[in-house]
Amino acid sequence: MIEVRDLTKKYGEIDAIRGISFTAEKGQVLGFLGPNGAGKTSTMRIITGFMPATSGTVTVAGFDIFDDSLEVRRRVGYLPENPPLYDDMTVETYLRFVAKVRGLARADIGTAVDASAARCGLADVRGRVVGHLSKGYRQRVGLAQALIHDPSVLVLDEPTIGLDPKQIIDIRSLIRDLSGERTVILSTHILPEVQQL
């Protein structure tokens, strides 16, 4: 599903990633484990098409990340380390907006928002303003946003950071549920987390 070959990323003189290669199959959960500054986020940003690599190739579902960027982006759901939320929107309008920019047909937007909100336990807060939500709910909205177009690849950057123990358990079980049909890449610096998933 995902194939990474000799990926290198340089920020000026500093090597963020030095020649990494790996593959991830359909249905696999892949964990990036490492200390801060190890290049986890950079790798994820390259896979999601946010920034280009210095050298090396990445293909997602057979599409090259650079040549068919838009095709790749249609198939990838991405939750950055800080959930990319618009604080002045309600959860409902936010998810509808993301569904639209993700290219969902008008007729499908309603059901996609319903499904994604239900899956991430947002049914009760759909009318709330995003800026007023707690950290745990913000993380869930971020996850719902990444799932809205039912992507075959899910990229999650430190999905459990800053959450309380119960929320961490919830998010982990959610990720386990999600992994069945799709490839999940997640990053963490907690070793047991990868083992549990």
Next chain:
Amino acid sequence: MSNALTIAGKELRSYFVSPIGYVVLTGFLLLGGWFFFNLLSRFNFLLGIYAAMRNPEMQAQLNLNDAVIVPLLHNLSVVLVILVPMITMRAFAEERRAGTYELLMTAPLTITEIVAGKFIAVLSFLMIMIGLTGIYPAVLLVYGNPEIGMIVAGYLGLVLLAVSFATVGLLTSSLTENQIIAAVSCLVALLLLYIISWPADTAGGVLGEVLRYLSLTEHFSEMVKGVIDTRDVVYFLSVIALALFLTQRSVESIRWR
């Protein structure tokens, strides 16, 4: 195109769910109303004096277009120099600060669609803003007889000027993630373009001509006088196109930094 409209809709909504839109519109109309009231009072006052002096020649020279509409549009243009940077400063800077940029850049959108969406939103907002000041000439048309053609040309000039300002604002907003820097650098750029022709008379020759051509005010003044010259329209459209092109390049370049 539908993607651009989605972005535009989101932007316009953010103007009006936060107080920004209302504060800017209220401020603009408050100042506009004050200018209009004073210009009109002065017009009435002069008319009274000329009538008392029984000076029909002076009375004939006094007209609503020159005494009220021309100075009103000039005053509004100065207010726009200050307000437009504050409208556009959020456009890209805020997306970068809040990290929502990552959402837009990893969604199946092209940079052109994102920039077009932001542009359509600010264009619509400016149309609302300038459209609401239409009440002033409307009052004059009901109670007096100003020349409509001149009003239309002046308003066209004001819209072109405001949109040019806005594209410069979009450009500065795309260069930084700090809204204050975006607003201040836009304000400075606009003021420079506004006053760049000041040394034109003393410089003279080709340099003078160039400075005069670069000045936003010179082109705007021509249109306020009621002259729609293709040179002026082309000038504004080139400023808009150039600034939008540079914005597109600047947003694209963020990927590579």
